Amino acid sequence: MDEQQNREQLQDEGAFLLIDKPLDWTSFDVVAKIRNTYRQNGLKRKVGHCGTLDPKATGLLILASGRKTREISTLEILDKVYDGAIKLGVMTESHDCETSEYGHCGTDHLSEELIRHTAAMFVGTHQQQPPMHSAAWHQGKRLYEHARKGEVIRERKAKEIVIHRFEITRIDLPMVYFVLHVSKGAYIRVIAHEFGHALGTGGYLASLRRVAIGPYQLSSARTLPDTIEDIVQSTHQPDL
Numbered sequence: 001m002d003e004q005q006n007r008e009q010l011q012d013e014g015a016f017l018l019i020d021k022p023l024d025w026t027s028f029d030v031v032a033k034i035r036n037t038y039r040q041n042g043l044k045r046k047v048g049h050c051g052t053l054d055p056k057a058t059g060l061l062i063l064a065s066g067r068k069t070r071e072i073s074t075l076e077i078l079d080k081v082y083d084g085a086i087k088l089g090v091m092t093e094s095h096d097c098e099t100s101e102y103g104h105c106g107t108d109h110l111s112e113e114l115i116r117h118t119a120a121m122f123v124g125t126h127q128q129q130p131p132m133h134s135a136a137w138h139q140g141k142r143l144y145e146h147a148r149k150g151e152v153i154r155e156r157k158a159k160e161i162v163i164h165r166f167e168i169t170r171i172d173l174p175m176v177y178f179v180l181h182v183s184k185g186a187y188i189r190v191i192a193h194e195f196g197h198a199l200g201t202g203g204y205l206a207s208l209r210r211v212a213i214g215p216y217q218l219s220s221a222r223t224l225p226d227t228i229e230d231i232v233q234s235t236h237q238p239d240l
Contacts, residue, residue, distance in 0.1 A: 014045075014066025016075075018221040021061040021210075027052045030224060034063055037228050041235040050075035051213060054189070056096050057084075059210035060218040078214030079164065081181045084207045086192045089174045091202040095131050095189035103202050107174045110199060115176060118198050119166045122191065127158040131190055161186040175206065 021030055027049050035047040048069045050062040059082070064072050089107040093099045165181035180188060189205045196203020211218045222230065 014068030016068055017063040019061045019227050020221040020223050021053050021058055023058050024055050026055050037231050048072050056098055057208040060221050077184050081212035082188055082208055082210050083179045086176045086203045087174050087206040088196055088203040089201045092204045095193040096205040105201055107201050112171055116168050119168050122163050122166045125162050128161045128190055129156045129158045
């Protein structure tokens with residue numbers, strides 16, 4: 001088999017790439033970087049991702065390449081596990097640290113018992129609206145496009161989510177650290193916002209890291225630079 005045939009065969013193959021998404025990268029940024037890496041190394045290959053992470057979130061992002069892109073839908077339906085921190089006593093419009101804080105208030109009156117009890121009350125099935133600062137669609141536009149114009153869409157379509165586990169791992173007010181196990185499509189930013197509201201202090205998602213998607217674990221993921229290097233090395237193997 002000559003080099004051209006080898007390359008054509010590689011184009012038809014595919015893989016799941018487990019990547020530890022860096023801070024301030026969008027999921028699409030990672031997809032574009034990997035797609036361009038394939039292209040620069042002589043492979044025209046489809047690349048997609050299985051479950052978006054916000055720019056301010058890090059952790060497990062699964063990319064599918066080649067024929068594996070046909071299996072993206074089978075991964076998108078899997079449960080997700082996150083760890084992170086919620087800052088109480090203050091809010092932001094985006095429900096995370098992408099926008100400015102407002103509405104500061106004290107948190108010293110909050111007891112550990114109340115915080116843990118409130119988290120336990122969130123476990124179960126909920127109807128959740130996507131946040132305005134999200135990529136969800138509304139009348140042909142992304143919600144974040146409306147948000148950037150100062151528009152608030154009240155009739156955002158809610159969907160059912162399940163919170164399987166909401167464990168408080170550490171309390172260091174105003175920060176509360178947690179582990180969340182949720183169904184597909186759950187916005188952790190919204191849970192953080194609603195958690196702060198339930199406590200009467202407000203709150204927003206200060207940090208977030210995805211540690212699992214179904215059976216896939218962050219511990220098995222590669223950094224983005226290492227993934228790029230793996231692709232470069234695999235496409236420059238000498239012929240035997």
